[in-house]
Amino acid sequence: MTRPIKQRCGARTRTGRPCRAPAWPNGRCRMHGGLSTGCRTAEGRALVTAAAKAYWARWRAERAHEAAPS
Ligand SMILES: [Zn+2]
Structure with a gap:
């Protein structure tokens, strides 16, 4: 680029x-x-939402593991 x-x-x-x-x-x-001016279509937004949800689900899982009470 x-x-x-x-x-x-x-x-x-x-x-x-x-x-x-x-x-x-x-x-x-x-x-x-x-x-880019952001997602313009419903499908595009759905894709981004799905990706973000997957990312944060992974992040939470990792964090829960790290921050687990001893
Ligand atoms: Zn500028």
């Missing part, structure tokens, strides 16, 4: 200055919607 830096993002940041991160072809950097 490399590309020549032709353009800066330019979105206004919390400091009030323009974002200086390199922009993707649509003119925004990866923090400002350059690559």
Whole structure:
């Protein structure tokens, strides 16, 4: 995922200055919607939800194991 830096993002940041991160072809950097603006379809959201649930289920299982009372 490399590309020549032709353009800066330019979105206004919390400091009030323009974002200086390199922009993707649509003119925004990866923090400002350059690559993805999130899931747009119900299926896409379902996929993300399923993935997140699986991740947190694993995380909880591991954590419960680690933090188990002696
Ligand atoms: Zn930006």
